[in-house]
Amino acid sequence: MDSEKRNQNYNMYVDAKLPKTKLFPSVAKAFLVGGLICCFGQLCLDLYAYWWPTLSEAELGTAMLSTIIFLTAILTGFGVFDWLGAFGGAGTVIPITGFANAIVSPSMEFKKEGIIFGICVKMFSIVGPVIVFGVVGSVAAGLIYLII
Amino acid sequence: MVSTNKQTVIFNNKPTIVGSYSIGGPLESKGPISDYLSYKLQDDKLNEDTFEKAERKLLEHIIFGAIDNAGLKLNDIDVLLGGDLLNQIVSSSFAARKFGITFIGLYSACATMAESLALGATLIDRQVFSKVCCATASHFSSAERQYRFPLELGNQRPPTSQWTVTGGGATILSARGDGPVITSATFGKVVDFGIKDVNNMGACMAPAAMDTIMTHLKGTNTKVEDYDLIATGDLGKLGSEILVDLLERKGIKLGQNYSDCGNLIYNKQEKVFMGGSGSGCSATVLNSYIMHKLLNGDFKKVLLVATGALLSTTTSQQGDSIPGIAHAVCIERSK
The missing domain is CATH 3.40.47.40 (Stage V sporulation protein AD)
Structure with a gap:
């Protein structure tokens, strides 16, 4: 038996043996955690609108996002967020909490390698692609907007 | 020789x-x-x-x-x-x-x-x-x-x-002294069955363990039953199941005397997924549990088959498959 065929068979055999992630509990946990984060965001929005009636909707949104980013960074620093993320999965990744955690965690981790080569370089090691896609996407959107 | x-x-x-x-x-x-x-x-x-x-x-x-x-x-x-x-x-x-x-x-x-x-x-x-x-x-x-x-x-x-x-x-x-004796060893070959999943080390290393175990048994003219314990290094739960399957297909049946250090080291309720791994895994289990049992006579002949996945983050990011290696040492209680 040639090795390519052997490897193909082995990969098929291993795939069949892989433990399956249980879909329903994962989705339920993600829904619960993600939903709670969004409820908290909505609570912030409503409270800020009540406290500062002069703020525009966009400004309220920014204040709410800053609050959530700030809290995520604090929770990451205290070592709580990795636990929450392991439990909630996509429920914590999809809201802006995932982005904030992905910036803070490598910054903490690589502090010992120095401010420039540690914190500043590694800070974007996980979120780098998100920023690249964001920038490229907005350029593309801008071009389309210009044409039509 | x-x-x-x-x-x-x-x-x-x-x-x-x-x-x-x-x-x-x-x-x-x-x-x-x-x-x-x-x-x-x-x-x-x-x-x-x-x-x-x-x-x-x-x-x-x-x-x-x-x-x-x-x-x-x-x-x-x-x-x-x-x-x-x-x-x-x-x-x-x-x-x-x-x-x-x-x-x-x-x-x-x-x-x-x-x-x-x-x-x-x-x-x-x-x-x-x-x-x-x-x-x-x-x-x-x-x-x-x-x-x-x-x-x-x-x-x-x-x-x-x-x-x-x-x-x-x-x-x-x-060279002198009292204690368990290393009677034979098999240096492994690098074996790659084309697995690319960095999160499934057990599957990457199991073929190497199979290769080394078969070579060792043949080279020393021994059978699985001759050992009180055959312990692989860190195949984990899935990897050791794969090894049992692979060897069975080659006509070698691992029995009750087979264990994996990655399965021995943690309690079942810990959230460690497939079990322990790392170069410290077999080193810790060998020098604690296995050595203790060799010294008190529960084990007379042990085959340690430590397994390694020879990847780096660069090779896996470049899409290479993950080669494995296994080295075996046979330790016997001195008479």
Whole structure:
């Protein structure tokens, strides 16, 4: 038996043996955690609108996002967020909490390698692609907007 | 005697294990091997400011402990054979910097402990050296840092992932003395069955374990039943199931005497997914549980088959498959 065929068979055999992630509990946990984060965001929005009636909707949104980013960074620093993320999965990744955690965690981790080569370089090691896609996407959107 | 299959070496001059020492991290100290550990860490940073320094200190502690356990002094040791998982095996070489003795750095990923024992026994058997210290360690946090994601990142681990052991062990081999004897060893070949999933190390390494076990049994003319324990290094739950299947297809049936160090080291309820891994995994289990059972007579003949996945983050990001290796050493209780 040639090795390519052997490897193909082995990969098929291993795939069949892989433990399956249980879909329903994962989705339920993600829904619960993600939903709670969004409820908290909505609570912030409503409270800020009540406290500062002069703020525009966009400004309220920014204040709410800053609050959530700030809290995520604090929770990451205290070592709580990795636990929450392991439990909630996509429920914590999809809201802006995932982005904030992905910036803070490598910054903490690589502090010992120095401010420039540690914190500043590694800070974007996980979120780098998100920023690249964001920038490229907005350029593309801008071009389309210009044409039509 | 020159090995007939170019892999298996039979030792006639009785390289003897005269001392051993093991350290387990906080999680390992709660596991089934807890009672057999020489030292249990409370603080996995060992009062150091980085995990890399902690791993280095762990190795220094293990090496000193083993030399002490053998009733020897540092300058009695002819050579230190050691390795770890960090890039450029810095933990071992930086630890060796402290000792000022001959150092041979080894790397076979998680198979390093068996590699060092096989090589150490060969050096003693062929009368190159008379006292050899074999030491290996790993650290969960330094390995995560190098291979995976930051510790505080809120990600989910895939169900096939394994947990790098914080801990390690050292064994002192001597040309003379009392203790269990290394009677044979098989140096492994690099085996690659084309698995690319970095989160499924068990599947990457199982074919290498199969290859080495078959070669060893043939080379030493022994059967599975001749051993009280056949222990693979860190195949984990899935990997050891695969190994049992693979060997069965080749007509070799592993029975009750088969275990995997990755399955032995943690309690079932711990969230370690498929079990322990890392170069410290087999080193810790060998120098605690297995050594204890060899000394008290529960085990008379043990085959340790430590397995390693020889990848780097670069090779896997470039889409290469993950080669595995397994080295085997047979340890027998002296009569």
